[in-house]
Amino acid sequence: MGEFEVDQRVPSLFTGETGASGSPSAHVQKDLPQGHIPIADPSRGGTRNMKPLKSMPRTLPVDSDLARKVLFEVFRLSPYGLGVLDAQARFVMANDVLDSWLSGTAEAKAESLFEDCEVLRRLVFRAQSAGSAREADTTAVDGQGRRFSVSVTLASLDPPLEHGANFLLIMEDITEKKAYSQQLLRTEKLASLGTMAGGVAHDFNNILMTILGNTQLLHKELSKADPQVRRRLQNIEKAVLDGAHVVRRLQVFTGKDSGVSKSEEKTLIHEAVHDVLELTRPRWKNALEKQGRRVEIVKELSSNACAAINAADFREVLTNLVFNAIDAMPHGGVLRFRSYEEEDQVVLEVTDTGVGMDEPTQKRIFDPFFTTKGACNSGLGLSVCAGLIQRWSGHLGVRSAPGKGTTVTLRLPAARTQACRPAIPKAGPVQSMRKRLLVVDDDREVLELLGDMLRLMGHTVTALHDPRRALEMLVAQPFDLVLTDLGMPDVNGWEVAACAKKHQPKVPVILVSGWGSQYEDEDLKDRGVDFVCSKPLSYQKLLEIMARFAS
Incomplete structure (x- = not known):
């Protein structure tokens, strides 16, 4: 038994005899009824009689010698660590598992197996008073110093067995x-996070819908206004759409959205750089010039460089890089963008003339929460950037030296340039295509916005905040098209769709929801829904939907 050997002169607890081999013998206690076997009973703090199985034929005799051999093998081969202790908690006997744990220990004491000896003392005290004691989770230490979690039960043998066997x-x-x-537990937490993310996404998408729709309507009303005003409105629109993409990414992470196919995502590098510089202009130009600093922007961009990456993800990465470069140039400097194609990759280099970084700092810049900017910064920027680039099968590298600036190199899979060209917008409905529309949404601002956009297209709109009222309207009068939110109190979007199909089977039903991304790829016609679109819903997307269902 390894370094801990049982004294072979100690009578075997299974045989009741002394012998050099310690093997079971045919000895049977005379005071037991014939066919009964004595075994340790931790629950009773002693031994009890185990009767033969009732299913065994009565004519089949019970071999007590065989039974003792079986019990010895059960003790020896048990996957649990089993041992017998004397009154001082020293091992009288141990099975193979305990023996392997004891190997390497200086003495065969039970306390050597416990990281905290007080645990064993408490178990002994409780076992002596109550017959048995259990510690559900404590830390054990084996002879090699390995720490591991164990559940421990200590049973008092009352009366003690031969040669001081007091505890099992x-x-x-x-x-x-x-x-x-x-x-x-982590899986359950992630499921809870997914449920919470769904609720946050729904509410946040409603807010984004309000901002986006009003911005686009304002842009149309100010079509002849100062180009500077229109440009700022376009920047707001891009920022809202990027925010919507961040929400969708959260839903993908929590399993509430399958995400988009990578093959569908293409971005022209020079357009993305231009967009980011416009979005960040207040930071790198206006704010710095007020402080007497100036950052010169240099663009050496290929007009054909097209990368297989989502535009919103790419703009998020570039925005972080621009802000980092500005922070690294406290007295101003030059920020250079250079793009080119290299075999099946597209490369973008972003270089600043800032303070640079030493080698130890460069090794940690992609670590989450690492920052050199103090407590006001989260330290997640470059970590998130690296994760986004890797998600699109790309690579982000950094070259820097103290006092010599920094160059960040982005390498992404190349896409066909033609695939990056935006599709020509489809023409909206004309006056002769005027439709009678029912719009249902429990968010009053979203409802008003959808109504204004549809009326601007020339449609007659009945906008209802109460979905119960919508059910009444569907029974009372016909509509050419129904647009409904999904998550509403009392009556949800599924019920509105079912009612519409029941009373007007041919009317198209469109689900417009902050949860829409979860259902975009599903066939929901059996639930009465013909088309699903996610919030925030742009004016152009609404035009395309109306054109699709105009007939």
């Missing part, structure tokens, strides 16, 4: 059980 010790290694339990 049962130890179970629960390391794997704990790991599985923790994994299950």
